[in-house]
Amino acid sequence: MTAYAIASLHPTAVLHEEVFQYMERVQATLDPFDGRFLIHGAPERDVKEGEWPASVVLVGFPSMDHARRWYDSADYQELIPLRARHMAGDLQLIDGVAPGYDPATTAAALRAASHGTA
Template structure:
């Protein structure tokens, strides 16, 4: 099942050289784990509900194990401070859904569990 690394980042007003170095090097840390950027710091074009003032990053992986192994890899752990010294934010790893996922089936299971 696919998995994703999501980051909600607040970029600095001016990008520091360390942030640019982080950006230059991150793909090499993703490659061994099948990671690829799906969204990379794009501003929200249309906020339909709530508010959003951060940069969103979504990286896809073949599985949650791949995502964990990437995040915990020595190569990526060495890069993290280049970002965190200059950008506040949240990073999380989440499972995706299997092909053919149907939310109505999940709702039915949840209804049955309440009974």
């Protein structure tokens, strides 16, 4: 099942040279784990609800195992400080949904569980 690395980053007014170095080198850390950028910064967006002051990054991986091995890899761990020293943010690794996922089925299971009929 596809997994994702989702980051919400708050860049400073002036990007530091280390952030550029991070950006130049990060793809090489993704390649061995078949990671690819799906969203990077989202320069054009239309916020429909709430506030979204952060920059969004979404990277897809073939599986959660690939995503975890990428994040824990020595090559990526070496890069993290280049970004983290200059951009506050949050990052999570999360599983996608299986093919054929139906939110109505999830709603039914949650409804049954909330009524004690699971």
